[in-house]
Amino acid sequence: MTQIQLYNTLTRTKEKFAPIDADNVRMYVCGPTVYDYAHIGNARPVIVFDVLYRLLRHVYGTEHVVYVRNITDVDDKINARAVKEHPKMELNAAIREVTERTASQYRKDMLSLGNLDPTIEPRATDNIAEMIVMIETLIEKDHAYIAGGEVLFDVNSMADYGKLSNRNLDEMLAGARVEVEAHKKSPGDFVLWKLSDENQPAWKSPWGRGRPGWHIECSAMSQRYIGKHFDIHGGGIDLVFPHHENELAQSRCAHGTSHMANVWMHNGFLQIEGEKMSKSLGNFYTVADLLETKKFGARAWPGEVLRLAMLMTNHREPIDFTKKRLEEAEKNLTRWKSAMLKLGLSFSEKNREEYQALGPCSKLLAHLANDLNMSGVVAELHRHAGGDKEHNARRLFGSMQLLGMVTFDGMQAFEEAQNAGPSHDNSDQIEVKIAARLAHLNSKEWGEADAIRDELTAMGIKLKDGKDEVGNRVTNWEVE
Structure with a gap:
């Protein structure tokens, strides 16, 4: 059997991959928050972990690999988009329209990039009950507390909090430049549950009508579908802190385990033509x-x-x-x-x-x-x-x-x-492409000229460059 080696963010080393159960290899990758179409940066982790998924299936067998990629369909950005796009629509209906349309486009885009569907694609809103149970467990084990209308995770209750991102808690707190919210024990404490007003989606809970924090969603979904301890957790490098650090903390503390995932994998950032992708720079591109x-x-x-x-x-x-x-x-x-x-x-x-x-x-x-x-x-x-x-x-x-x-x-x-090959019907099109290529050559736009040449080569067209009697560039063509 092929031996797979993977770089583990948690240990900062490349390790031999040894699944917990070779007949049930399990991977969880953070999916989209469906408030807008996926940009090209969002596509990178999907492609990277699709390749890993294909490799795992090749090595261990298709029926022995489970790949979970979630959809986050409860989030304050979704609420804002729903209100902006549908100000006269009932809130839940507006949210549903935005999330269904965006999730549908996401699946279409990812398939167009050659990605396989994950084995399971859970939605956050279908797992609220599991989140509530996990939060109750964290409160019972003194890892969470209720304050200021919220349920918060107590980062000081976990001895090695910050291990994944290699951040020392004392240093994080000493370096904090924001004032500690009055109801928090520590500035690093993060929200597990928050109350909702009449203009926000809400579910009944022991702590009042409210909605979950972001991090608890993935902890609950991964536990439900692939267990308390699984093989691989993946995502973009931007998720290491705080999202994955907080996922790991609440999952281990709730379940009393030494690990959430054995291997944590992260792909690098993406920039556009040397610059960070940004709508303000005009270089923001969706898939x-x-x-x-x-x-x-x-x-x-x-x-x-x-x-x-x-x-x-x-x-x-x-x-x-x-x-x-x-x-x-x-x-x-x-x-x-x-x-x-x-x-x-x-x-x-x-x-x-x-x-x-x-x-x-x-x-x-x-x-x-x-x-x-x-x-x-x-x-x-x-x-x-x-x-x-x-x-x-x-x-x-x-x-x-x-x-x-x-x-x-x-x-x-x-x-x-x-x-x-080229037909009579597209010979005019070929001539147009050749003329465009000549224009690029005359302007010394070599990359654009090469792209057209490659396109014509793929069509079965062989080009022969030369010059006429007065020294102008000319190109003849024939079918290979």
Whole structure:
């Protein structure tokens, strides 16, 4: 069996992964708060942990891996959005409209990026009873207290609070620059339950009509669906503190366990063209923007290109999400797909079952199992694309299929487009693209020119650059 190694944020080391139960490998990843469409930064953890999910299924068997990714559908940001968008609608109905629409778009976007659905996708509002029980337990064990109309977790009741984020509690409190709210014992204490007014969603509880704090939601959902102690907890690096630190604290204290998850994994930040993504900077892009509009790089981008652009950098490192990165990803995908066909694969229906059963290259699998080492993975894909045997093509397809970069149907469509070549109907379109490329070349916009060349190559068009009698650039083309 392939030995998986993962970097554990909790221990700050790369460790051999040993599931608690190899027949029931369990992973929980924090999902979206559904008040707005997912931006491209939100997509990174989904893609990273989808690759890990695929690896776990490959190693341990599909039926032996449970992947939980929640939906947070109770949050003050949701309330504000619902009131803003539907000021005349009854509050609960307005909240439901916002959360259902946003969750639906989220699923659509994530599928477009090649992600599998999680095994279980619980909603916070379906688990309020479990949250209340956990809060009652924390109060009974003197880890929580009632004050100022809230139930608060007492961080001083846990000896090693701050271990995940490597923060010393005394230092955190000494460095606090905000005044301690009068009802709190300590500035680090966080809300488990808060009262609601008539303009906020609410549920009955022993402490009054109210709603849960953010952190308790994931503790309750993970416990309900995969237990008090499970294998992997994942999310973005921004969640280490306070969200994951507080999740870990309340779960361990409620259950009396030494661990919540054995491995805590986090992906790095994402920035856009060297800057932090921000609406005020005009560089804020949703996944839907990139898939469906020309807001970034003057064109829409296929989901598989966005996926590879995310995966070309190892998951713990920050990503600078640029047009150049997307162009490089698209060029790589075109090369790898074309290589499969040149090396003898034919995506006809008679081959569907056989091809879909193809597995990855053993060397590539070893890189993937080494803390999702994507630089090694990409190098192996290039190696097979540069091979000269059908075996290379089979390993290429099996590997890319495992990574979620291609499907049989997608390759079937690519092959049909290649075989069809340019027709009389699209020759005018080809000429327009060639003219645009020449304009970019004359303006020394090499990246834009290369992108059009790669697009034409994928269509089966071979370009031949030259100059006319007076020295102007000209390009002739033919079908390969």
